[in-house]
Every structure is written in C-alpha cells, then in structure tokens.
Amino acid sequence: MNRSTFRKIWGDLWTRKGRTLLVSLSIFIGVVGVVTLITAGDLLVKQLQEDIQESELPMISMFVNVPPSVGDVALDNQTYITDLKAAFPDITAAEGEANNPVYWKFTDEGRFREARLFSYTQFFPDKVLEPMRLVEGEYPQPGQAQIAVEQRMAEDYDFEVGDVIDLRILGVEGIPTEQWTISAIVFHAYNDASSLAMYAPYDDAEMITGIEGINTLALRLTDFETAKTSREQMQLYWTENTPYSALFALAQDPAQNQALEGTKQFQQILSALAIVAMLVSGFLVLNVVSNLVTEQRRQIGVMKSLGATRSETFVIYAGIAVSYGLIGMIPGVLAGIPLGYEMAKIIGDFANTLIDSFEISVPAVVLGITLGLAVPIISSIIPVYFGTRVSILEAMTDLGLGGNYSIGVLNRWIKSLPLPLNLKQSFNNLVQKKARLALTVITLTLALTAFMGVSAVFVRINDVLQELLDQFEFQAIFETTESQEFEVIEALIMENVAGIKEVYPGSGSIVQLEGYVSPQSETNQVMVMGVVTDRGIDEDTFSEGRGWLDDPDRKGIVMSKEITKEIGKTVGDFVTISANGQSLDLEIIGILNFPYPINMMNWKDLSQFTGFTLGAPTPDQYFTAIAVEDYSGTLPASRMTAWGIGAQTAAYIELLDGAPLSPGKPGVMISEAAASNGDYAVGDEITVVAGACLETAAATLVSDSTDDCTATLPIVGIFALPAQMAEAQLPPDLVAFFWQDLATLEGISLEGKPVPNAFYVLSEDVDPNAREVDELIDQINDTLVDHGITASFINMVEISDMASDAILSIGIILNLASLVMAAVGAIGLITTLSIAVFERQKEIGVMRSVGAKSPTIIVQFLVEGVLVGILAWIIAAPLSVGLAWALTEILPFGDFIEFAYPPILLPFGFIGILIIATISSVWPSVSAARKTVSDILRYQ
Amino acid sequence: MDKLISLQAVQKTYKIKGGLIHALRGVDFEVAQGEFVALVGPSGSGKSTLINMITGIDRPTKGEVYVAGQRLTHMGEDRVAGWRGKNVGVVFQFFQLLPSLTVMENVIMPMTYAGTYSGRRQERALELLDLVDLVDVADKYPSQVSGGQQQRAAIARALANDPPLIVGDEPTGNLDSVSAGLMFALFEDLVAQGKTMVMVTHDKDLAGKVPRVQEVRDGLLLDSSEVDDRLLVRA
C-alpha cells in the first residue's frame, strides 16, 4: 500500500459522496439494528438473571381457597403448614401468600383506587421463596397501621417512605377509612403485579381486605422430580386436612424459569432478526461494489498499465468497501448503545423487569463492530476479485454504447411482445445486468418477506385475540370476595346502576381431567368455564355437536378441540373430571372451535361440583323450624326447633334415655324439655312437618304424610341440652336429626345452592370504550360496598385494549428488524438505479438528441424500478407465508394459534413495495432526466 | 428569414472551478436550405460547441440561435428535445444506437417521441432501412451487426421524422474507407433531395468533396480563404 492507494480510495469516496453515504447508511442501519436489538435482549436477560435466583423459586404453586360451603371457620395457617411439612418431609420451604384487592387513595382525593395487597405467612424478611428486597425504610410492623409499597408502584405514584394514604378497611364493620403510613419501599422482582403491589403484615391484611386465608401456597422440595410426583398428594392432603380446598397446583422447574426462558427465546429471535438485517445490508454492499468495479473497468485497466498488480488493485477496492464499513459502523455502534438500553427498558416494562442503571452490552458492541466491518469486506470479496481480473485491453476497448450488450433468449422473447418501445427498453435493460438484478431483487425480497411474514404473525395473533374476546359479549367481570347469591346481586345492580343491560352469572374452575396431559403444564388440569347455557353461544363456535343450543338444561360438558384430540374422544363419549376429591362423569355434548384449551359446563353444575354453594347446612349449627303434630310446647303452633347434627355430636351427646341416632336407621332424638312438654318416651313416634310443607299447612296441622317434607319417625333417645345451648337461652324444645336427614326433609340440597364465582356485566351501550366501562365498574362497586359487599373487577374492554396494544407493540419491535431490512432494500434499489443512470448517461443523451422529453426518461427508470419491486413481491409472497408459519411454530404463544395467513397482507405488501420502488426510483429518474445533453456528450 | 440556420453573435462560456472557458467568442454563422457544409478545426476549437448550438443540445451564453424557423436561444430542455426530434437528424461518431432495441425499433424511436407517422411507423422504418440497404437486419440488435451497418442504421434513424436538417459529428470517423465513401454518397443524395447537411470532420479528402468548408479556430470562425491546410489530413 502506498500513498496513491489512499488517495484513490479517498478520491472515490469523496467524489461520489451520494453513493458513499447511501452504502454507509445501509451499513449504519444494519449495525444500529444489531447493536440495539442484541443490547436489548442481553440487558434484559442479564437483569432477569440477577433478579431471579433459581434457589428462590418455588417448585409447586398451589392455588387454594376456603370454599363458601365451609362457612366461618378459624384458620391456623402456621399449623397447617407445619403439618404439611411433617407429612411430606421432602418439603424444604412452604410459604403462604394472600393476594387480594385493596382500595386506597391519597388523602386529598375523592375517589378510591384499586390495588393488590400482598401478605405472607412469613414475616417479610424471613421469606425464603420469592423474597423481596428492602430498598428504603423499615418493613411494616403488625398493628402499627404500616404498609410497604413495591418500587414500581412507588415510582408511578411518587410515593416516599413516610407518606400517609387512606385505606378502606373492609374487614371492620362500617368499612371505615383509615390513614396508614408507608413504612418501606421494596423491590419485589418475583411479583408480576408490581405496579399495583402493596404489602402488609398478615393479620393487618386480613383486616384491610376483609378476606381471611391465603390464596397461594408456595412449596419447594428437595428436588423437582420429587415435587412433581408429590404434587397431587400434597394437593389432596391440603384439601382433606385443612378447611382450604386446593383448587389446582402448578409444578414449575426452577431451573427452567418461564420468565427467563421466555426472555431468552425473545432475545434469540431479536438477535436472529438483527443479524439477518445486517446480512441484507451486506447484499447492498455486494451490489454496490460490484457496480463500482464494473463502472471502473477502464480505470482498473489503466491502473494496471501504470503498474498496479492485481492484488494491489484488489486492495484499493477492498479498501473502499472497508471504508464504507467504517463510516457506517462507528456511528452505528454509538447510536445503538443508548437505543438498545432504551429498548431494554421499554421491553422491561412488559416483562416486569426493572432495568435501572445504564449499561453497555459488550457482546452487542463487539458483534456490531465485527459485522460492520466483516459484512462489507466479505460482500466485496467476490465482485472485487472478478472485477479486477479484467485485462488492460478488455478494460479499455471502447465499443460505443452497445459493446457489452449480450443478446439472449429473453431479449428475443421481449422483442416479440407488443409493448411500447419504452417498456421494451426497460425490460431489456433489466434483463441485461442479470447479476445486479438478482442482487437487488434478493435484497428487496428479503426485506419484503421479513416484513410481511412478521406482520402476518402479529396480525393473526391480534385477530385471534379479538375473536376470542368477541366470543364474550360482556364488558366487565367481577368476583365478590365472599360468595353471594346471584339473584341478590342481580337485583342490587339492576336497581341501582344505570346503563347495564344484563348481569349474568358464571363460574370458573380448574379441575382434573382423567386421561389428559396438558402440553403446557404437563398435568391433567384443565380450565372449565361455567356458563349460562341458554345464552351467548353461537352455532359457529361448535365444530361438532350442538351443546345446549337445543336443550339448555342438558347435562354434559363442552370441550375444546385441542383437548378432545389429546384424549381421543368425541361427542357422545364420556369423560371423568375430579375436583376437591370428588369425581363426576360427563357426556361430551359439543366440541369448541376455540384455539385455547377451555371447556364449558352449566355454571350451576360446575359450582355444585366444585363446592361453590351457599346455604348448605353445617352440621351441629343447623337449626330450623319444624312443626310436630299434636305438640304444644314453648313455641306456638306446634313449633319446635329441629337441630341437624353430625355423626360425632350424635355419638357423644349426653343421653338421658335411649340410644344415639344411628346412621341408616330412621329416627330422632328429643330434648328433655320436648319430652316433658309432649309427654314423649323413647319408642314413641312423632310426625314432623318441615320445609315447604310448613308453609302450606295452616296454623294447625294438616299433614299429608305422602309429602316428602313430612315424616313419621320413632324417638330413639332423649338428650340433655348441651351447656352452650342452655346458656344461649334457646327455646328448649328441640328435635335432633342427622343433619342430612333434616336437610332432605326440609327439601334443601345437602350441598346448598350453587353460587357463581363470577358475574358478567353486559352494558346497554354495545361498544363502550375502556373509560366508560370503568365508570360502570365504579358505580357497581359503590352499590355493592354500600351493601357491605366487596368485589374485584376486571374491565374486559381495557384488557382487550391492553392485550392488543401489547401484542402490537411486540409486533412492532419485531417488525423493527424488518423495517431495517425494508430501508436497506429501498437504499439498494436507489443505488442500483443511480448506478444504472450513471452507466446509461450516453443512452439518455442519445434519447434526448432524437427527441425524448423528460417524462419519457423518468418513466423508463420508474418502470424499471417498479418492475424490480413487483418481481420481488412475486417471490416474497410465498416466502413470507413460509416465514409466518415458521415463526408461529417458534413463538411461545404460537401453540394456541392455528396458523393462518391474513390475506390482507398480500395487497398490503404489494402496495408497500410499489411505494418503496416508486420513491426509490424517483430520485435517480429525475436526476437522469435533468442531465442536459451537453453535460453528457461534452467530452465525447 | 430564408436561412435554415442563423447564429448571431453567439458566445458560449463555461464556468469551471478555477476560471472560465470561452468555447465560442462571438460567432456569426448562416446556412441556407439545401446547403452542404463541413466544419473543420482542431479539438477545443469550438466546432463541437458550434454543432451543439445548431442542434439545440447546448444554448448560447449570449447571442441568438435560429434553426428551422425556431428561436432556440432560451428554450427549455424538454421543448428543445421535442423540436429537435422533428427538425434535426443527428448522426454521432460512435453510432450510439440504443442496445436494448432492435435496429428497426431504433429507427422507430424518434417517431414515437415526436408522435409522427402513427399507425405506419413500421412501414416507414422499413422504407428508411431499405434506403440504407439494411432491411435484412431490421430485426437484429445492434450488437449483432457490424460497425458500418450500425452507422447506416443511425442515419436511417436520423431520417425518421424527415427532418430538414441533418447534422453529423464525424459521421464516418469510425468506418473503413469503403463504407465511408458509401456514406458520403448517401449524404450527397440527401442534399440533392433538398435536405441541409452540416458535418464536422477531420478527413481532408472528405472535406474536399463538400461544397462549403468552414474552419473553426479558438472559438471563432475563420474566413474560408484562411483555411489552414495543416488541419486537414490527406486520406
């Protein structure tokens, strides 16, 4: 290398500034893409790895609750946990969490806001599983009106330690508002709801939320295999030995944390796209350098005649390529570093990660520098190698315009087409430089394929989501914290809140499905939705069977396609589901077209089955009014009090005479007072009237012993009134039954009345926006709270909006890479056409000399550009379908989505490429037309 | 005015980095219809610039240019191109046929631009090719025919719109002597039919056969009596 080498390189770069800028720009774009995307992924993964420690993750997450049928019962979580650990010695840690809605506001505000209050069976710093980090202040102490706030929520609302806020205390009569102090700000990486997370000591939380008990039990065992195998037993144990019911349990291998895995996958996709973007700009460089050496054929020949060997010439052109690389790469890396950091922060919001301090991702920078230099060098090797091969003679023989024009089959074919001359010229010119045409087409095709493919996936995902959400015509869902009867709630709301068309009940549960293995959780747990069977389900929803369309009272279950395929059953077959230790056989009466593994049952059946009932009598606490024929005692109208007792009470009650009730044998026991008032002795029979019969009977008895609610039963024993009951000063006339018998007699279900665990709200407004739905929710909440009922709400419209936004945002981010490629493709086209203009200047001059005006020349180049674009689209269209299919396979949530290519993308891509081609062709065409003939022909 | 070409006090100055180039320094030039003129002079003398004034490819810095009844002096590029297509047939030294069109398509091209002979362009093109004895290669691409044939095709193209004026810039420069002779005979024929021909040439023998020779030197026209023999070459 000598001074002349540098001068030549510099001279070429400087003289054709436009081309230098264009090529460097494409490398810049590629490098920015690489550095940004890889930095984002890298920083995210690193942050997650810092925040999420494998040893702190639970292996089993058990979702528990206290079924409403259990009623009021004191909970002793510590004991239950200790017992569980004793029963399963492999458990190394067990911690309970309560996560319930809390209503707070700033003191000077009018309206309360909803957040989530978290409390734990362990005191905060003692948590071993999913612990938090104290950022500022001191953990809140019990009974001190202190709470802690998660860092992200603190940032959103500008909280500081020492701030005082108002809390609604739902667990105290009258629901007072109290002022509580923020004693700490914590960072809780494991909390998905961090931006709405408050923390309080366990007992304080129960008081604030008005809800007792935990809702999640996090368990860790000696190893994951043990955890997996013990899961069901632990679930069963918990259900049977505590008042809780373990609804379902998820086993998650800490070594394969979902969030981390998901982010890593995302990072890999980003990196792949970034690198592809870089490769596309490599094509551009290839194109340009190839044109460069062709253009400079003569110069290469001259330089050879002046003593430059072939390798010295090679160095010159490789040097130009390297310079393009440097000019593009250095600003590219510098711009990519902060951009990548910003992108990491943005994605971090979605991934619930906090990327705090600015960091440079070394692998991203290294890769950016390497690719920024390597791509131009590698892209230029082949064209420069061949270009510098030209002999001096070849290089310098000027054969006028058409010297190097080769005529092939294509040209002969074009000759015969009935096209205007202009178009024939365009076609022939395109066909002439096949290599260059191929490269430009490839660049554009790659860009277009990536763009259409990625867009296809995200448009499809969004469509699926909307389809799913459209299935549900309701705009809001709420769950009351304590189970309520549907009619009560419905009446309340319809009377007091305007704008509501309908409220209807529903339930949802996780049950076990025999014979099924879920591909996601590897368990047999499935989700069942309890629906109102005479509404809201389209015929189209079913791919087989007709569900409840013909008979809303039909018994059975409707399952999703995915699940029925997995278990190999169809309409008419039976399946067995179990929950809470109970099993149920159901006929499959329909198969759903949903892309989601969900099943449906009549909500009442489901609530009944999962124990969501109210009013089921509790043994020993079951008192009801009955009438006994011919009896007159303390109460008027032959009334006595019937007492439904459990087996234990029946066995151990203090007897004055006779024997205790024995299961299976009809009979009653009466109290001492009853015996004396009615003059009864053991062995006598009494006729008892209860339940509905009580109403129909007049003040005096008219019994119809064929009724179910009347029975004639022998007295098997006389008992002494238990101490508490005597103290309570109840009327002492009691008849004791087995509680099940009493319930049957009364005609109430042993299980009680099914209650919904969710209420669906349909607004009068057919298409309200999220804010309008929020207002409705506020009104409903006010109404309920005024009646002492608390609930938590989901704004479906808001969720659907947020989900759409999230999906589209991710789609946009992924599309950034393809936008990069599209930009590079456009630059490629501009460059190719500019070079063509430059090469064909003489031609343009000749055309003008024989009378061609500017529009003719512009049109010719425009047509060439557009033809290239169309060709790229023709190839890209099928390729993008393939890419979309591949992406759908790879992406994590792709499992739920049946692959479909939104047809709208084809014309969209076509128009897009036309626009790009037109814009890219305009500048070179106009500059071609603008050259005056004298400029061109001056030094002929 | 009865002159086909009239240049009055035409000056052309180019501005380049570092100064001005005075290509034409005040030229008065007239050519009547039916004349056959040869322009001679060394490179840089301004004869190419002069030719460019006549064809409208370039415009004067000062002075007036009238050709075929049209004042070219301040015309826009597009209008000049359109005018030129109908009024001037240009024959270049290096033929300059468009390689992406066949010989016949090249001849049709000026008709397309000027919008003439609509409906019978092919017919006319074949007539012209017949005139220059090229009918059997009409369907071939320029790279498939010889230099002499290309030049003849270029002449046929120049005649496409039946222009009154034909301008040639070293039209025989790249031909062997036999072809050159044939070409010249064709030019004489065209002049005899009433066309006006202005030709730039180095070839002394050729210039000798042309009725009127005009020397250009240093941006000025010389009196015909001062024609410098050294500028011409014996063939």
Next chain:
Amino acid sequence: MTSPFVITRNLVKHYDTPNGELEVLRGIDLELRRGDFAAIVGPSGAGKTTLLNMITAVDKPTRGEVIVGDKSVVQTPQPQLTKWRAKNIGIVFQFFQLLPTISVVDNIVFPMDYANVHKPAQRRDYALSWLARLGIEDQAEKRPDMLSGGQQQRTAIARALANNPPLIIGDEPTANLDRMSTENVFNIFQELADQGATVVITTYDRDIVANIPIVYELQDGKLKEIKSGKRMLV
C-alpha cells in the same frame, strides 16, 4: 550501431467479427533503436492502435514476435509484465484515461508510487515540474473533469513520462492540442529521445510529422517506411 530496442517480427493480428475474419496486421517487421523518435501514420481504423498494443504488451498478436529491450513480450505471462511495463513503458492513451477521482498531480504521482520510482518525498515535486513543462501547473489540484480536452491530454503525457521510461508510446498524443502545444510536446519527445529514450507515436495528421525524424505508414495491415530520418549511429 546499438542493438534495436524495440523489435517486431512478422507480427500478425486477426480479429473474429460477426462479418467474418478481419486481418488488421498482416506481418509487421519493425526495428527501433534507443534515441529513435518515430511516428506511424495512417487513417483511422487502420490498425495503429492495435500495433501499439502489441508493443506495449496490452494485446497479444495472433502470430509473430515482439521484443522490447531484452524481454520477449509475447512469451512473458501478463502478471510478470505489470511492474516491468510500469517502469519501462510510458503510455499516452488515445482517450487519456486519467483517473477521475484524484487530482491532476496525484494522477502523475500514481505510476511513481506503483512502480516505486524516485524517492517518495520527491515524487510530488517531480510531478509538478512536468506539469510546469507542459504549461498546466495551475491545474495541479483540480480533478480531470474540470480540465479542457487539451489540458487532459497534457496531463496524460506528463503521467507517461513520470517514471522516465526508456520507451514512450503515444496514441494520437496531440490530437486535442493546438499548434503551439503540439510543437512543445514534440520538442519534449525529441529531447527525451536525445537523452536515449525511444519514442513512438501514432497520428492521422500527416502534416504534423514534418519534424519527426522517422515516419512509417500503416496501410492495409502493412508497414511502409516513409522517412528514415535521424537514427542513432554509433
């Protein structure tokens, strides 16, 4: 008598064209010695450029021998000729062939750099001195497209002379120059010939060869000596 510096023996060159075989050179025998200043005249297309291309080893003959100095140019493979040619033959091309993206003076330094001739620090000054001799030193920093045809041609001549080659080849080297410049250039050539270089030029312009000692005519593929002129007789 010194031995010939440039020799061609029965040089034949054919081309294949669409219209059949074209015989451009039909057996050329040429001998030139150091210090000879020769011109080859003939009409355009006669084959003058082809003949020069044989001597400069830019092209290969169909048959025959070409010897320059002690090198058989025909038998030496191309890659080996590159540096040798740069040091030994200065070529003025018919269409100048200046490198358009570097300045005039850099164009002249280029062959010096690649042939590694003269001390690097002195190359630029040497280039400027040639420009001065040709009367275009004020164009030194301009790029070639800013110069007139004549100025470009003089730049090309300066470049050919930059390496002080023993053989100087010029293809129509004065076609774009006015009379004064032409005379100047020929004086330079003669000076160089007097100093021992061999100079061969071609031209279509018979009248300018009046002062050139040796003149050949190339017609119909054959070379005819018209003027035998001054030859070095030692």
